[in-house]
Amino acid sequence: MSLHPDSSPSTADAAARCELYKLLAEPVRLRLLGLAAAEELAVGELAELLREGQPKVSRHAAALREAGLLLARRQGTWTLLRLAPDVQRDPVVDDAVRAGTRACEADGTMARIADLLAGRDQETRDFFARGGRPVRAGAPSEVASYIAALAPLIPHRLLAIDAGTGDGALLEVLGPIFHRVVAIDRSAAQLELARERARRRELHNVDLVCDELDGLGVRKAIARALGQSPSASAGADVVFAARMLHHAPQPLQTLRALARLARAPKAGERGGAVCVLDYEAHDDLLLREQEADVWLGFEPKQLRELALEAGLVDIEMRQLPAAWQGEGPDRHLTWQLLVGFRSDAAPPTNEASRTP
Structure with a gap:
C-alpha cells in the first residue's frame, strides 16, 4: 500500500x-x-x-x-x-x-x-x-565489562606492556582496554599461570614473553604488536611495573629499561607513560624471606629522583588507600603509585645493562 x-x-x-x-x-x-x-x-x-x-x-x-x-x-x-x-x-x-x-x-x-x-x-x-543480590567481597566478576567501557576515554591505547606480569592479574585490567598487551616475565612457571588466566578470561590480545626487559624477545613482541620491524624504534603507550621494582637488583637500571619500552615523544605530544606501583619504605623483614624482596620499599622522594634520572618527566605520585591493596602478605604496607612520561632524555638501549 x-x-x-x-x-x-x-x-x-x-x-x-x-x-x-x-x-x-x-x-x-x-x-x-x-x-x-x-x-x-x-x-x-x-x-x-x-x-x-x-x-x-x-x-x-x-x-x-x-x-x-x-x-x-x-x-x-x-x-x-x-x-x-x-x-x-x-x-x-x-x-x-x-x-x-x-x-x-x-x-x-x-x-x-x-x-x-x-x-x-x-x-x-x-x-x-529486598536487598537484591547478596553483596560479596572483592571486584565483581563482570569487572572487565566495566573496564572496557572506560577504554574510549583513553586517547592512546594501541599497546600496553605488563613488566613482571607474574600470574597475570594485571592482564584482566589491561586486556579489555588496550588493542595489544605484551606481558613480560623471567619465570616460565609464572608465565604459564598468566597464560591460563588469559585463556580463561578470553584475553586473545595478550602476547606472553619470557625474557629480560631489554631482551630481543621483548623488542620482537613489541614490533609484532605494532606491525613494525624489530629494528624500528617502537614503544608502548603505557608500561606498567606493578610491585616488581622492589625485586630489582638495580632499581635505577630497571626504571631506565621501563622508560625505553615506552614510545618516544613526538612533536606536540609527550611520550608513553610508565606506571610504577610499589611500596613506601617499610621495615618488614619477613617479606625478604617470604616473597624474595630485595628492597624494603622506597621513600617517595627517592622513587621520584630515580624516575627523573631514568628519563621520566611530568611525574605524579599518590598514596593508595589500604582498601585497594588486596588480601596478600603485603596488604599491611603503604602502597604508592608513580606515573611519569618518557622524555627525549631517556637513555638509549645500549646505555644500561640488562635488567630483571
Missing part, C-alpha cells in the same frame, strides 16, 4: 488510497496509532490501555503493520509496537495519528501510559528493595 500518492495517480494508486482510508476508518486503529506514536508498547499493554481484548488489538495491530504504519519488535514473549518512522509525511496518516492522539487524551488513556510504565518497573523496585 503506497503512503505517498504519485503526482499523476494511476488506477492502482487510487485503489491503494481507498484501502488506506478504509484501514483508518476504524476508531480502535486510530487510537492504536496515537498510543504507538507516544510510546513503544507491548500488545498486552495496548489492550490494557484501550480496555479491549488482546486478540482484537492484535488483529488491528496486524493490519496496521501490514500497511507499514506500525513496526514490531520481539522481546521475549512480548511484541512491542511503535509508529513507523516518516509515515506521518503522508497527510492522511498524519491526520489519523493526530485524531487517535486527541481521542486518547480526551478519555484519559494517554495519561495512563505513565502508570503502565511505572508498573513495568515495580518488580525491579521490589527486588532491590
Whole structure:
C-alpha cells in the first residue's frame, strides 16, 4: 500500500488510497496509532490501555503493520509496537495519528501510559528493595565489562606492556582496554599461570614473553604488536611495573629499561607513560624471606629522583588507600603509585645493562 500518492495517480494508486482510508476508518486503529506514536508498547499493554481484548488489538495491530504504519519488535514473549518512522509525511496518516492522539487524551488513556510504565518497573523496585543480590567481597566478576567501557576515554591505547606480569592479574585490567598487551616475565612457571588466566578470561590480545626487559624477545613482541620491524624504534603507550621494582637488583637500571619500552615523544605530544606501583619504605623483614624482596620499599622522594634520572618527566605520585591493596602478605604496607612520561632524555638501549 503506497503512503505517498504519485503526482499523476494511476488506477492502482487510487485503489491503494481507498484501502488506506478504509484501514483508518476504524476508531480502535486510530487510537492504536496515537498510543504507538507516544510510546513503544507491548500488545498486552495496548489492550490494557484501550480496555479491549488482546486478540482484537492484535488483529488491528496486524493490519496496521501490514500497511507499514506500525513496526514490531520481539522481546521475549512480548511484541512491542511503535509508529513507523516518516509515515506521518503522508497527510492522511498524519491526520489519523493526530485524531487517535486527541481521542486518547480526551478519555484519559494517554495519561495512563505513565502508570503502565511505572508498573513495568515495580518488580525491579521490589527486588532491590529486598536487598537484591547478596553483596560479596572483592571486584565483581563482570569487572572487565566495566573496564572496557572506560577504554574510549583513553586517547592512546594501541599497546600496553605488563613488566613482571607474574600470574597475570594485571592482564584482566589491561586486556579489555588496550588493542595489544605484551606481558613480560623471567619465570616460565609464572608465565604459564598468566597464560591460563588469559585463556580463561578470553584475553586473545595478550602476547606472553619470557625474557629480560631489554631482551630481543621483548623488542620482537613489541614490533609484532605494532606491525613494525624489530629494528624500528617502537614503544608502548603505557608500561606498567606493578610491585616488581622492589625485586630489582638495580632499581635505577630497571626504571631506565621501563622508560625505553615506552614510545618516544613526538612533536606536540609527550611520550608513553610508565606506571610504577610499589611500596613506601617499610621495615618488614619477613617479606625478604617470604616473597624474595630485595628492597624494603622506597621513600617517595627517592622513587621520584630515580624516575627523573631514568628519563621520566611530568611525574605524579599518590598514596593508595589500604582498601585497594588486596588480601596478600603485603596488604599491611603503604602502597604508592608513580606515573611519569618518557622524555627525549631517556637513555638509549645500549646505555644500561640488562635488567630483571
